[in-house]
Amino acid sequence: MPTWPRGARAYVALLAAVAIGVELLSLLVVTGLVTFSDPMWAAAVPPRATTLEALVVLAPVCVLTSFKRSRLRIPVGLSLNAPILLASYLIAGPFVAALIGSVDLLTRMRAPLIKRAFNAAQFILMAFAGGVVYIALGGVLADSFTSHDFAGSVLAPMALSSLVAMVVNALLIIGIMRWAEHVSALSVWRTVFSGSLLPYLAYGLLGLLMAVLWSVGSPLAAILVVIPILVARWAYQQYAEQLNAYEATIRSLVKAVETKDAYTRGHSERVSRASVLIARHRGMTEDRVALLGYAGILHDVGKLGVPTRVLQKTGPLTDREYALVQRHPGIGQELIREIAFLREAYEGILHHHERLDGRGYPDGLRAEQIPEFARIIAVADAFDSMTSTRSYRGARTVDEALAELDRHGGSQFDRAMVDALVAALVTHPWTHTAAPAGVESTVADASGAGFVLDHDDPTVGMSVAINQQRAEDAIAAQPVDEPQGRAS
C-alpha cells in the first residue's frame, strides 16, 4: 500500500472531524434531542415515520450504488450516489441525508481506511451542504410538495442546492488530489467538470423524480428507478470493456506479425498515431478517426505474405523480389476484408503505397483517385520510417523528415496531409517510442554485414518507382504461385 503524504493525512483527518461533527449534530436533531425554534428549520426535520422510512429504504440503495461504483473500471465521472443523496435531502432534509451519506463506510471494506474515510466524509458533507442550502432557499420536503408554486418551493432551491453540492464535491476532490497526488487545482477542476454537466443534469432530474414518486406514496417506485440506470451503466461498462479488449487484441496480434520483420517493430502503432494526428487536425469525425487508427495499425499486416527472406534481404532487391514486396497492401486488404466494421479501412490499407503522380502501387492511382485514408497513411508511414533508425542510416530528426516529405509533396504525397502533419506536430510533439534495446542488434544480425532497405522510406522508394514497369514485367514473365515464403 502506498503511504499517503502527511499533508493528505492531515487533510482527510480534518474532513473526517468535520463529518463526524455533522453526523453528531444530525443524530441529535433526528432523535429530537435538539430542536429548532425557527419554523423553517423545524420543517427540515421530517416526522419520525418518514425518517425511519427514508433510512430503511434509501440507505441500502446507497450501499448498492457505492458497491457498483467500486467495480467500474472505466472512469465514469460521477457516482450514482449523487442523485440518491439529492433525493434523500429532498425527501427527509439535510440531517437524515447526512446520516444516509455515512453508509458509504459500510462498503469496500478492503480499501485503505484513509480512502474510505475520505469517501464517506465526501458524501456526508455533500449531502449536508446541499440539504442546508435547499432548506435555506425555502425548499420544502417531499411530503409537502404541491403543484402550487412547485418551481419556487422545489425546482429553484433544488437546482441551486445541487449546484452547491457539486461545487463542494469538486473542492473536496481538488484538496485530496492536491495533497495526495500533487495535481494542480485547475486541472482537477477541469477533469471534474469537463463534460459532466449533462450527467449532472440527468442525475438532478433522477433525484427529483425519486422524490416526486416518494411524495405520491410510492417509496418502492423511487427505489426501482435506480435499477434500470444501474443496468444501463453495466451495459455501457460491458461495451467499454469489450472495446478495450478489442483494441488490445488488434495491437498484440499486429505485434506478433511484426516479429517477422524486425524493422517494423512499433512501426504500425506509430503510423496509426501519426495518421490520427493528421486526421484530427483536418477535423475528421471521431468515428472515422477511430477507423483510420485501426487502418494505420493494420496497414502492413499483409507483409506476412511476403517471404521472410525477401523482407530481411540485405542489399537492393531484384525486380522480382520488389514485386513480392509490392503485394503486401493487397494481401493485407484481403486479410481484413471480412471485418465488416473496418470498411473504409480496406482502401486505406490497399492503397497506402499509391503516389499522387500515379507511379505508386498496386493500382497506380492518381491524386484524387487515391482514397483519403490511404493518402494520410502514406504520409504517416513515410514519416515514421524516416524518423526511425535503419541499419543503412541513422534516424532523421523530425524537422528533416518533414522537409523531406515536403520535397515529395505534390508528386508522391498529398501536400494537404503533409501540411496537416506539420501543423499537428506543433501542438503534439512527436515522441518516437524507440524499439526496446537489443532490437537494433537483432536487425543487424538478421541482415549480416549488409543492410535492409525499408520499402516505406521515400528516399529509397524513389529509385524503385522508376522500376515499377520492370517489376510488373518480371512478375508477368515469372508468375509467383506461392508468395508464402515456403521457398527457401
Added chain:
Amino acid sequence: MKTWWISRPVTVAEAVITIAATVVVLVSIGFQMHHVWVEPQLALAFGGFIALGELARVNLPDGGFAVPLASAGALAYALVGDFAGRPTQYVAAQVVVVTAIAMSLGSLPYLAAGKPTQPDALARRVLMVAIVAAVYRPLFFHWSAAGHVPKEYLPPIAMAVIVMTVAGFDALLAAWTRSARDRSPYLTALRDEVGALFGIGTAIGATGILIALASVVMGIWALPVFAIPLIIAQFSLRRFAVIRQTHRQTIQALSRVTEVGGYTDAGHSWRVSELGKAVGRELGLSSRELFDLEQAALMHDIGQLSLPDPIPGGATTMASGEEQRAIAERGAEVIRATGALTRVADIVACQAEPYRRPGEPVDASIPLASRIIRVVNAYDDLAGGSLESERRLDALDQLRLNMAYDYDPTIVDCLTRVVGRSTFSNA
C-alpha cells in the same frame, strides 16, 4: 422451407411453446369478441409502444436478439392498476390480444425484409405477459372492488414477486429451447439464461413495474420517461454486440495470417474453431467459455509465427512434443500481451499438453477447452477439410489409437458424433 421460418428443423420445445402461445392468444381473442374493449386509448398507446420496441430490436452476439422495450412495455400494460388517478378496467385477455398484435406488427417489417425472426421467442414473450396479466389483473380488481386502497407497499411487492417468478419460468423455457437447438446439456443452457436474467432482464422487469406504478400520477408520461434508461441500455447493448462481432471477425481474419504466411493450411483455424465449438457445446461449456474456446481455437497456431520456417503443411501434430509446446507457449505469450484475453491465453498455452501422463491420473489442471483444441486440431491436421468419409474415419481411428495419453476419450467420442452428422465444408 419458406424464408421467413427458421431454416433448420423445428425442435419439440419450440413447437410446444409456439402452440401454447397460439392457443392462449386464440382463446383471448374469442373472449374479447364477446366483451367490450375498455380504455382503447390506453391500449393504443401501450400497443404502439410495444410495436416500436419490437421494431427496435437488438441483435445479440449469439445470433439471437432482444426486445427490452417491447417486453417492458407489455409488462407495464399487464401491471397498470390506477392510471392517472382512476382505476383501469381492462382484463387479462385484452392485454394478451394487444400484446400479441403489437409484437407481431413490430416484427412484420423484418419478415417482409426476409430477416430472421424467432417466432418461438415471440411466442414465449406473449405467453409470459399472459401469465403476469392473468395473475395480477384479478388481484388488482379484487383490491379495487374491496374499495380499500391497498397499502402502498403491497402492489409493488406483489408485482415484483409475480414478475420474478414468471422470469424464472421464462428462463426454464428458454433453456429448454436453447439446449434442444444447440444440443447442449440443459443445465448449461439454464445457467446461461439465468445469467442473462441478471443483466438486461432486471432492467426490463424494473422498468415494467416502474411504468405501472408511476402511471398512477404521471399517466401516459410514465411510458417515455421511464423508458429512457432502458433505451440507453439498449444502445450500449447494441454497440456491445457490434464490437463483439467485430472482435470475432478480426480474430477470424487475423488468424488467417498463419495461412497467408504459409504456416497452416487454408481454413484450418476456422475449421478447428467451428468443430471445437460444436464439441464444446455438447460437452456443456457455457456461452462465455464457448466464446473463449472459439478465440483460442482461431489463434491456436499464432505461435508458429515465431518459427523461422513453416512446418510442412502446418501440421503441428507431426511436430515433436517439445516443438508443439514451444509453439503453444509462444502463442499464449502473444495473446497474453493483449492484457485482456488471459483465459484465452491459458487455453492456448495448454493445448500441447497430453490430458494425462503415464502412471498418473487425469491432469485436471488442463482446461477442457485446451483438450478440445488438442483433439480437434489433430483431427483437422489428419483429415483437413475433407468430406470423404473414409479420410474422416481414418483420422478418427488414428486419434483413437492415442487415447491413452494424448487425446481425451470423451472428446474423441463427442467429436466422432459431431463429425458423423456435420457437413463442414472446406472454407
